[in-house]
Amino acid sequence: MKTASGRNPKKSSRREFIKKSLLTGAGVVATGGLAEAYLDTSASGSGEKVKVLTTGGEIREVDKAHLHYPRVSIKESKKGIPRRKFVMVIDLARCKNARACVQACQRGHYLPNGQEFMKVYLLQDTENTAPYWFPKPCYHCDNPLCVSVCPVGATYKRSDGIVLIDNERCIGCKFCITGCPYSTRVFAWRHYEEFDEDSQPYSPEASSPGVEGTVSKCDFCPDLIRVGKLPYCVSACPMGVIYFGDIDEDVVTNGSETFQFSQLIRDRAGYRYLEVLGTRPSVYYLPPVERQFPVDRGLDDLDEEVKARYKNTPHLKKHNL
């Protein structure tokens, strides 16, 4: 399956995976590196060899076809990764709507165009305040209304703070979509060819393959976390806008920089969006101060189709952009 970028998403994600595995360092906060268990030796060889890092710290060369990090079962996906409480910090001062997070997320989760887990808004709080780019994943709230209203328990909150959806349980009533005040959830209004990618079994941790008539959303990529990788959006962002980490370990990283979470929030006046609603999100924002880019830079090089998505924003209307 080819995506808009023309690259095979699986190959590219594996390449990244290997690169990341080799570069495993202080930045990676999640559980362990690549365990031997992830090598599926039952598959027949393709002849192409790749290097991987084992849990013992040694680099081994294995056949590419044997490289297969398994997805956990639906039952297992309800538990959460032990002793973890994930948190995300988004630095609004750095975002210029490069959309690498969106594209990586789409590829990684095999999503069709128009069904985005990650969205980038052009917000402007009032007429007299400055507009800014605002990436919005799922907030994985600690008081998730979407979970409360689900009639069949298809969406659930895990011990590690992640809210997932089991699309084999979801009946598609869309109550969770109206329950979420952040417009985070999307519905599969029909079958898309992207859903046909089924080389691996379905797991709520991967949100793939998608299923027509069910709800899906950003999942914080626990399948990647389990193999010591950062979520797609975090590692894809060229500006290092998105930090991911563990609130109990008090550490977040964007892959190249690592911060103490509490200090970062304190120093940069971090906040959560629409705190007034009482949903208690796991995603924090750093306000767009001392910005690295003028806001209009975010409109450069956008596809016409994508640019049209912003045409009704007050900023574009005001400046006839």
Added chain:
Amino acid sequence: MANDSQPTLLREFAPQIERTNLLQLIWIFFLLAVIAVGFYALYTQIAEGHIVTGMRDNVVWGIYIVNFIFFMGISYAGALISGTLHLFRAEWRKPIIRIAEFMTIIALLIGPCYILLCIGRLDRLYYLVIHGRIQSPITWDVIAISTDIFGCLIFLYLAVLRDIAAIRDFQSIRIPNWKRTLYRIVALGYTGTPEQQERLHKATDIMAAMVISIAVIVYSVLAWIFSVTLQPGWHSTIFGPYFVIAAVFSGCGVMIVVMWLFRKIYRLEKYITRKHFVNVGVLMLVLAALFGYFTFSDYLTKWYGSEKNDELLINLLFDKYYWLFILSNYIGVLMPMLVVGLPKLRTITNITISAIVVILALWVNRYLIVVPTLESPYLPIQDSRPAWIFYNATWVEWSLTATGIAIFALLMTVGSKFIPIINVSEMEDKPVPEEELLT
């Protein structure tokens, strides 16, 4: 015990049951045609997915939900009108109570189907039972509606039992044998012994009281599905009672229109008189006032405080939806009040016309509750395909809406072919003396 000389009234209503004239046949075929188109629309939706509807990621609920609220409202109104009038032994109820009972059960069977149309994975519907979570208002709704359906079926059955037994005992009625057998089975051996009468009477009273309370619960639960969310415009404490009032209000409108139709079709001028229209009309007037009051309170507080998202919603309602808002919340409230309130205007035709306006206004009112809220969420709709932002119902949704109305009309028509549309047994009962009313 019943002999042929006794049911004089039934003799008059027998032709309804015996014959279906050409015009009625055409009417039934017309309704079946509408329903057939609806089934094709349903097939399209199942085959191609919900993409054939106008619903998208922002407006995830459209006119299916509006129809759900609408039909449930009619049902509730029927239950409340028939239940209350029965309990209060209101004499004038007798010729129209059967219409209310029919409305209750028929609308109740149609309403929940619209929820099914809205569900993405109908094949997993039974998960609602096997994986049901009591924390979810949808589970409350499943419990409430299924209880309501059973309650109303029992109530209706008790209400028609005496008429069915009367038809069974009415030897000279010209109906085919299979129908005769059907009446015999359904009548459950009711012969009208004093003991049976006593039991039936008690059971009907109990069910009438239960149907009223269940209906209040069902409709409040339905309102809570909206108001438990944080969405601007939905997150309102007033929604439970507001929906209940709106339901009875819309149901009164439907009741009047159905009364008018049956009166014309079966020439019931002798039984359903101006008095009935005025009485139900007065009920409609009172409810219009209450409905207007609730609507005003709800929008006034939103507008006056003008919290950012409430303000966006109000602006949307007074801009894009201006005329619909005027129709549903001004004309729909004022017209029945004027027409029924001013004795000069209080004619059968006028009351019926204002009832039609009320029905339209209340349907639009529900539309304005469901759709504009979803079009003005907390985060402005951005980074979304422009074509996916606003909601426009497609032919599939309209066709299935028409199908619901057609099924309602069809079941009303067919129902009146099996059971007299006027409760002949109650009509022949003596009025309850006033001093016994409260015992």
